[in-house]
Amino acid sequence: MNLDPVEIKAFVPATDFELSRRFYLALGFEVPWADHRLAYVRHGHVSFLLQASDEPVFARQFQMHLLVADVNAWHAHVVSADIARRFGVSVGPPEDRPWGMRDFVLFDPAGVLWRIAQNLPQAG
Secondary structure: OOOOOOOOOOEEEEOOHHHHHHHHHHHOOEEEEEOOOEEEEEEOOEEEEEEEOOOHHHHHHOEEEEEOOOHHHHHHHHHHOOHHHHHOOOEOOOEEOOOOEEEEEEEOOOOOEEEEEEEOOOOO
16 A cells, blocks of 8 residues: 655635736746636646635635745746736745745735745755
């Protein structure tokens, strides 16, 4: 019997499904499959499910973490794509965190908080 997991995906809430779908496309994700309430969203080997949701409070409490190789390049992409203005969202600057990562925060149109991060080299 093989109990090894193959994958895990979060269902990310979207209070305006079409706006959120366009937001993730603008970030560089692709949507290989979607219907009117659910979309499979991926970027390279990472993915999640975008789900239409009528729960704005839940969306604003939802958080995602995306580990990348170059957080500064991701931040530059978000800024150059004018994501904040185009989608009315908030983007923070990259910062080194005490937990050994450099990250920036990005809110999606539903209020989902994303931390886009890279690991910092360990001292020693």
